[in-house]
Amino acid sequence: MTSTLTTPDYRACMTCAGFNLRKANRAISQFYDEVFRPLGIRGTQYSLLVAVKLTAPVLLTQLADYAQMDRTTLTRNMELLVNQGLLTVSAGKDKRTRNVNITADGVELLELAYPLWQQAQAKISAGMGAERLAHFLADLSALVDVSQHS
Amino acid sequence: MTSTLTTPDYRACMTCAGFNLRKANRAISQFYDEVFRPLGIRGTQYSLLVAVKLTAPVLLTQLADYAQMDRTTLTRNMELLVNQGLLTVSAGKDKRTRNVNITADGVELLELAYPLWQQAQAKISAGMGAERLAHFLADLSALVDVSQHS
DNA sequence: GCTTAATAGGAGTATATACACATAAAAGGA
DNA sequence: TCCTTTTATGTGTATATACTCCTATTAAGC
Structure with missing residues (x-):
């Protein structure tokens, strides 16, 4: 018998990498947004400012490669900053x-x-354990590789 | 000397859990969106349909709790479906x-x-290894817990 | 040099996300 | 019963994201 004749067990989708990654992304993004709220920026914006600080002067496309972000997404995110x-x-x-480039105000x-x-970062490291966090980051990287070579 | 007198080492931010999680989320979301593109739905929409299939009939707020998603986000995502x-x-x-509820067309x-x-899922499991994937999902869950209790 | 390719970028559109605020209805207490 | 509080939800607004199509410019072949 073929798989089309069996009823799908949708409970298996609770282990979906995409679903669980999006869920964690929502939680973590809210966490970082709250962290930076006193300064009026979001987590994404902090990451972008850091990326520019580390690479400036940098071309738009180079920065998009660096952050592994779509070029047009980067344009829209930068516009706000x-x-x-x-x-x-x-x-x-x-x-x-x-x-x-980053401005003096940006650096400040x-x-x-x-x-x-x-x-x-210290809270997360303490909560998960430094070693587990390091493994987790490596797993994230491996997952990106797998998803891009399939 | 206090930390405000030292120059920050922004390279440390390459290990930021938020930055790396968002990066992986972008890659994985694109991967799943491509998987489901022949059917005209996105990865998020598949996950939402599954969640409703598993819990229907379900109240909006219960579904939001189930998917650990903001209630208003859920409203907007459901509107499309x-x-x-x-x-x-x-x-x-x-x-x-x-x-x-999910309709007959939705189930189909x-x-x-x-x-x-x-x-x-099989591609990801094969690419990462089933055991590593299982650990990764557990780590994601742990990270969510840490971020919500800090 | 001229034609064609490749490259860098912008604009339009659509989805995903969530915060602040507002409303309506149910529940609870005096 | 009436007043207050809690609950369930909707709306306005803003950011994050990326796909498709488009233009301008440079590089590559001949």
Whole structure:
């Protein structure tokens, strides 16, 4: 008999990697958003500011590769930070390209945000255990690889 | 000296649980969206249909608890499936409540989608190893607990 | 040099997500 | 019964995300 003749056991979907990853992503994103709320930024925005700080001056597409984020998503996310004066986007030599930089205000904000991030990371590390957290991060990376080579 | 006098080492943020979880979430969501694209639904929508199938008839807030999703997010996500005739939302005895159900079309679609999900899950399980995947899911759950009790 | 490819980016649209605020109905207490 | 509180839900708004289609510019072949 073929699988189309059997009734699916949908309870198996409780172990779906996508479902559980999205669930955790929602919880963790809310956690980090709350951490950074006193500074008026979200977790995503902190990560983006850090990425620019570490790579600037950087082209839009290079930054998207670095953060493994869709180029158009990055554009929309950066727009908010540009409007707040935390990032700048300027034309490069190649007239097609855009250079992304972090402003003095952006760096100043990052210096306030970093201790908050450290505390948050410390809570997670303490709660899970440092070794388990390290394994978890490696598993996340492996999962990304598997999903992109299937 | 206090931490405010030292220059932050932003490279440490490459181990940020939030950053890496969001990154993996983007990759995995794209993977599942591609899996279900032939059927015209997204990974999130498959998960939601399964959740309703497993719990129907169910109240909106109960379903939100089950999926650990914000109630208003659920409302918006369901709206799309209701418009496609895959779910129904009807008034309950208590005039405040809404009963969520899956339609015959919804069940029919699920039966086509389930084998696709099985194949996707098998790919991930084979790529990571079943045992590592099981540990990973447990870690995700632990992370959610830590983030919600901090 | 001219034509064609590849590259960098933007805009339109759609879904996923959740916070703040508002409303209606049920439950509980005096 | 009436007042207060709790509960269930909807709406407005904002961010995060990515796909499709489009334009401008550069690089590559001939």
